[in-house]
Amino acid sequence: MKIMEIELDKQLDLIEDNVNIGKTNLLLVCFQLLAGLLVLFSLSAFILISSANLIVDLLPDATVWKAQELMKVEFLAGSVSADAEIQAYLQEISDRLKAATPMRDIQLKLIYVKDKDVNAYAVPGNMIMVTSALYEEASSENEIAMILAHEQGHFYYRDHLRALGRKMSLLLLTVLVAPSADIGSLLDGLVGGLLLRYSREQEYKADAFGLDLMNKVYGGNAAGVIDFFERLQKKEGTSAKFTAFLSTHPLSSERVAALKENITQNGMKDGTKIPLRIKKVEKAEDSAE
């Protein structure tokens, strides 16, 4: 057929040269897009989080305490202490420390719980929780006081509100940018690490605040202050530095280093450690330690 004969050559050309698909390298495009999105999202997250932090800084004290009251963890508030004597002792140390801070008029309730995990929390709602495992491991009053002072630092710096602000910033961003769940979780993962960085920053500041408070209340005595952190450092071992970026707390070795530097800067001297007034019956704690 005539028509077919004329067009045959052109048809062969068409088979080789495909106008319907793009010529760009898709891998390149993909990474360009990823990089661009990462930068954009991180920048927006940074701006939002900085604004949230600024707001928390500017809030008057009364509002902050009220807000923290609202965040109160109810089931803890009414809990029975694992040991009333120890709790009272801890409360006394905490109150003595608090009296040297601007928070002296606020009540921070001490809660002593039985738990095999070594931990101390600043709990939203003006409570500090200490586990029995932590107390049993402690070798001096100075050590416990430093831990309590650190937790008070979290309240002083309004860290619970900051954490809330961060989480809400991330939530807001994900909701705005991500129409579907997949993109949301992708961006969450990318920027979630950023949030952990802020959390670690907070821990350093609380450490510094705690040390400062110890300096004031315990008369420049540096004894026993870094014991807890050095013990943590030993427990963490050398492999911890690979997963450190996933953690809400900095590497213990870094914390110890920062504390030691602060000790010299503050001019604190090594003195005698005050032994724990109430010792656990099972362990015979030696004060000469």
Place this chain on the structure above:
Amino acid sequence: MEDLFGLFFGLFFMVVPLVFFWAIGHMVEGAHYKSIKKREIIKIKQPVFNIKRLPEEGAVRHAELVCGSVVVSIDYFKRFLAMLRSIVGGRVEAYESLLDRGRREAVLRMKDKCPQADYVLNVRFESAAIGKSADQSKQIGSLEVLAYGTAVYLQK
């Protein structure tokens, strides 16, 4: 310091699967295109037309409806790229080759249906997204392309 480690760690876990799936998809698509081109050259003597009637016609012995359909899908990498695109906007090049392959394959299959026919007239295309269409997410999982027309057998 630990943040940089974390960043590289995260990027590594994202980059490696992407490159892996890109490579797989590239190979699969390359093989398909090769097959398509080969068959198109073989069947070049059997043209298809979009028009209903040719200006020059011989006597028609027989005519019938023929259709060819194919379901094609894209790989994980292309899907990921399309998702990124959906945030920023612009040409979704990832899907272009998918549609092109679907169309050409469908036409080839349609021609397979009538190997003795002189030409196929009035060829049209229909496409439908299947597989993930029930999902709320706007991603195409698989695409069905249908090509149909009238096969014409001329009197010899």
